[in-house]
Amino acid sequence: MAFNDYEEEDELKYRYDTQLLIEGKNLDEETIKTYFNTKLVGNCLLVVGDPELIKIHFHTNEPWKVLEYCASLGEIFDIVVEDMVRQSQGEQG
Numbered sequence: 001m002a003f004n005d006y007e008e009e010d011e012l013k014y015r016y017d018t019q020l021l022i023e024g025k026n027l028d029e030e031t032i033k034t035y036f037n038t039k040l041v042g043n044c045l046l047v048v049g050d051p052e053l054i055k056i057h058f059h060t061n062e063p064w065k066v067l068e069y070c071a072s073l074g075e076i077f078d079i080v081v082e083d084m085v086r087q088s089q090g091e092q093g
Contacts, residue, residue: 014041014042014043014044014061015060016083016084017044017057017059017082017084018060018066019080021076022049022054023077024075025074027052027074032054032073040060040066056070
């Protein structure tokens with residue numbers, strides 16, 4: 001099944017579940033949320049943490065843009081990018 005067929009059938013608009021931690025200084029949840037909401041395309045955004053450690057969760061079709069932005073804020077680690085279409089088909093994401 002092609003991604004477009006899956007998208008139409010199950011309304012899965014954003015394919016990649018992208019999660020990571022950012023370690024840095026003076027990290028601001030609201031600033032990060034604003035950037036995601038205005039500059040990146042996706043849904044299911046979660047930004048939680050404190051000024052030194054932030055957890056990001058975001059569904060997008062462009063996970064590399066998430067990684068690039070987050071790396072500009074500090075050190076990124078525990079990076080997970082899972083293909084939700086493959087997972088739904090019983091394949092490893």
